[in-house]
Amino acid sequence: MIVQKIDTFGGHTDCVYTLAGDSKPDHFFSAGGDGLVVRWQLNRPDLGELVARVPASVYALARHPVSGLLWVGQNYEGVHLIDPETKQEAASVKLTSAAIFDIAFYKTNAFIALSDGVVIVLDTDQLAVRKHLKASNQSARSIAINPVERELAVGYSDHTIRIFDLETLDLKRILSGHTNSVFTLAYSPNFRFLLSAGRDAHLKIWDTEREYVLHQDIVAHMFAINHVAFSPDGSLVATASMDKSIKIWDADTYRLLKVVDRARHAGHGTSINKLLWTTDPQRLLSGSDDRTISVWKLD
Secondary structure, eight states: OOOOEEEEOOOOSSSSSEEESSSSSSSEEOOOOOEEEEEETTTTEEEEEEEEEEOOEEEEEEEEETTTTTEEEETTTTTEEEEETTTTEEEEEEEOOOOOEEHHHHHEEEEEEHHHHTEEEETTTOOOOEEEOOOOSSSEEEEEEETTTTTTEEEEEEEEEEEETTTOOOEEEEEEEOOOEEEEEOOOOOOEEEEETTTTTEEEEGGGGTEEHHHHHEESSSEEEEEEOOOOOEEEEEEEETTEEEEEEETTTTOOEEEEOOHHHOOSSSSSEEEEEETTTTEEEEEETEEEEEEEOOO
């Protein structure tokens, strides 16, 4: 595998914590510690477009697939719904005084993971709270949805992953095995496996069809793994770490294919927080504490 850095997007004045796709395949959004939400065009890194500005860090950013509105999790306040075309706020909901770590959608529900251990279930049409899922006193850090098995997976700072029924919201099982906070979760595109990773630097693969038995446990990085993401065609998995590297894995065997770092690829010089595959599976974006976003081409 040959990896080449194509571009670097600069303009944020603080760490880049989150990335989100746009309806246009050659555009994407970024946000971070400076409270700026920026829209970028892949082939024009010099033309960042300010979409919104909020007065606190943004860890969670998600585009609603039906309305097209950008859901911005403003730490210690709530969620702002931004129309990226008009750059106007369509609505806002003051939900919490806790940090917002993740936002995910399923049908007419939004699931919002908070630092006080609560997952808020919000009606996306009425913007009304349907339920508070309080299963831990420690942070809910990450969310993944399996529509096939109708399950909601939540990773917590108490080292566990909890699986909820997506319809009834009842707790179905607790997965133990990590020795520190679970920062990131991702179901494989065929929903056969759930991948989890976090502060213990292990990448764990759970078999969803065998009641989440641990299928593989890989010591994947030197320091915390902040994000894991599958390529659009499902053939590759990328992990991003506090050790300043990105690793590319074969999604069938979970064999390591490539290490992307500063020494070999002019990579990031600080923690890599978020990954985003474009619709072209050979393009991978990475956001970092160094305030930049890099674009990688994989051949």
